[in-house]
Amino acid sequence: MKKRILFGTTNQTKQGRFQKLFESLDLEVLTLRDLDIDINVTEDRKTPEGNAIKKARTYFSEAQIPTFAIDYGLYIDRFPEEKQPGLFVRRIYGTSQEATDVEMLEYYMSELNRVGGESEGSWISAIALVVAFDKVFSRSFSNKTIFTSKKSAILTPGEPLNSLQIDPALGKYKAEMTPGERMTAQDVIDRGFLDFMRQHIRDV
DSSP: OOEEEEESOOOHHHHHHHHHHTGGGTEEEEOTTTTTOOOOOOOOSSSHHHHHHHHHHHHHHHHOSOEEEEEEEEEETTSOGGGOOBTOSSOTTSSSOOOOHHHHHHHHHHHHHHTTSEEEEEEEEEEEEEEETTEEEEEEEEEEEEEESSOOSOOOTTOGGGGTEEOTTTOSBGGGOOHHHHHHHTHHHHHHHHHHHHHTGGGO
16 A cells, blocks of 8 residues: 655646656655645745745644655856845745746746846755654755746646756757656756655655
């Protein structure tokens, strides 16, 4: 029987990705919607890892089953400091309001055009796992990407920036990659997530 684990997200695209990623661990990955959990966590920590821990703790308190959460930080080399997305990739208005996929695409395309239409960038990815109130594990990873203001014709629901990102090794938009290519491109991060969960599977 598969072990049930809660993924602190309502994003079905991300849920499918992590269900696939963790399939070798015999885990059933549930989302907040699966458990009818409707809690808005204020992401006010200073790092992606801090936010991931806060989200995982909050949702664990509600669900009372092993819970993991992820968070990201984005840094675009040519953006001035005051324009760096950092932890607020979707909060492009400078408030707690999150932008829609379309709004994000329009905003980042415009800002990229301001700096020449293309820039290297880095994602910081963090994962946190809570299995008890006093048992919390976490880790962070980093990977490089290229951003362009020329949008791909393919949109990944829930992950709109995939239409503006080109993998440096493959030279393809992330939105246009096959599942195998995306796995290869995200190998460092995904292997990190998988190794992290494999390391703590006995705690789940």
